Amino acid sequence: MDSLGALSAFVHAAQARSFTVAGRQLGVSSSAIGKAVARMEERLGVRLLHRSTRTITLTPEGALFLERCRRIFAEVEAAELELARTQGAPSGKLRVSMPLAGMLMMPALCAFMRAYPEVELDLDFTDRLVDVIEEGFDAVVRAGEIDDSRLMARTLGTFRLKLVGAPGYFKRRGVPREPGDLRSHACLHHRYATSGKLEPWPLRRGRKRVEMELPTTAVANTIEPLIHMAEQGLGIACLPDFAIRQKLDDGALVTVLEGHTHHAGLFRILWPSSRYVSPKLRVFVDFMAQHLFPASAGATRSRAQRGSGTLNELSKEIT
Incomplete structure (x- = not known):
């Protein structure tokens, strides 16, 4: 679950091109997003994002990783939806x-x-x-x-x-x-x-x-x-x-x-x-x-x- 949290932080940051926006979307601080991505980069041994004072951009490796992460979350969402269909009222x-x-x-x-x-x-x-x-x-x-x-x-x-x-x-x-x-x-x-x-x-x-x-x-x-x-x-x-x-x-x-x-x-x-x-x-x-x-x-x-x-x-x- 910790890994999924880090993946989620990376996906939101990569899509928003901003740690601040990603933090706002996930309800955490921008520094928490940055640290989660940095720890994941260290664990993988590859840089996923280029940082600057104004924006962040994906590295080629980061772009590949983002697509795989999207597929992972799509499968997680599909599993949740299948379960939700058995749980009654939409929420x-x-x-x-x-x-x-x-x-x-x-x-x-x-x-x-x-x-x-x-x-x-x-x-x-x-x-x-x-x-x-x-x-x-x-x-x-x-x-x-x-x-x-x-x-x-x-x-x-x-x-x-x-x-x-x-x-x-x-x-x-x-x-x-x-x-x-x-x-x-x-x-x-x-x-x-x-x-x-x-x-x-x-x-x-x-x-x-x-x-x-x-x-x-x-x-x-x-x-x-x-x-x-x-x-x-x-x-x-x-x-x-x-x-x-x-x-x-x-x-x-x-x-x-x-x-x-x-x-x-x-x-x-x-x-x-x-x-x-x-x-x-x-x-x-x-x-x-x-x-x-x-x-x-x-x-x-x-x-x-x-x-x-x-x-x-x-x-x-x-x-």
């Missing part, structure tokens, strides 16, 4: 990477915590492209396509981007009838956290995509502030429908230019490919697939129609 820590918009998925996550109290969720909210395996995540939730043969995937649901604003805003500023009208409106934009670029609005005129420079009244790298600003009547925002369904239902926000927007997005959950899927991961994947996007397509259309109806009434009042 243990589950490390999941969520997009920054994942804060809007908290109702489903909280419901999962209530349903499986023995599973400890370790959530990392970021829009950067994480390496699921190298960074030690059990699963990652992301929108769009991800091509990685090392990962398994399951679709959680679809979403659309919609242009929305508060009824009071449109009463003051008027309702845009076609994409060009947006030039005279306050536009609230989302900036990608990874690239720093503004997320384009999916504007169409017929089948052709419309590209134009829009006013940048406000910019945010998460969508929660944009929802709040739009609800407060400060402008028009381009937001995913799953994040604003309740506000569309309540009439706090209404959609515009429905006939001039076209977008379809996909959320997936991905996890490392393996012969064995732990009980905690299996129930998490199943639960999120069932509860993250519970509304049917028909219900979504019904909500969109109700929102459009509200806007149509508003348009009549304005005109």
Whole structure:
């Protein structure tokens, strides 16, 4: 068991390229990680890691040893999983990477915590492209396509981007009838956290995509502030429908230019490919697939129609 502890210290340090990060992950000091690796190097009679003041890197021997250690821990994990399947309720820590918009998925996550109290969720909210395996995540939730043969995937649901604003805003500023009208409106934009670029609005005129420079009244790298600003009547925002369904239902926000927007997005959950899927991961994947996007397509259309109806009434009042 002492040897497995030293191997674990080496694997975490090698993957994180840091004794400090490895210590944080294992709940020990960085010096304890360094000493464990040094003792193992002395016992093996070979240097596994190059140390510098800023980082650590693998030696060629260390790279070979790391791959063998990964196989060892994969077998240990497989043995544990086989035993866990006979022990009833899923339990243990589950490390999941969520997009920054994942804060809007908290109702489903909280419901999962209530349903499986023995599973400890370790959530990392970021829009950067994480390496699921190298960074030690059990699963990652992301929108769009991800091509990685090392990962398994399951679709959680679809979403659309919609242009929305508060009824009071449109009463003051008027309702845009076609994409060009947006030039005279306050536009609230989302900036990608990874690239720093503004997320384009999916504007169409017929089948052709419309590209134009829009006013940048406000910019945010998460969508929660944009929802709040739009609800407060400060402008028009381009937001995913799953994040604003309740506000569309309540009439706090209404959609515009429905006939001039076209977008379809996909959320997936991905996890490392393996012969064995732990009980905690299996129930998490199943639960999120069932509860993250519970509304049917028909219900979504019904909500969109109700929102459009509200806007149509508003348009009549304005005109």
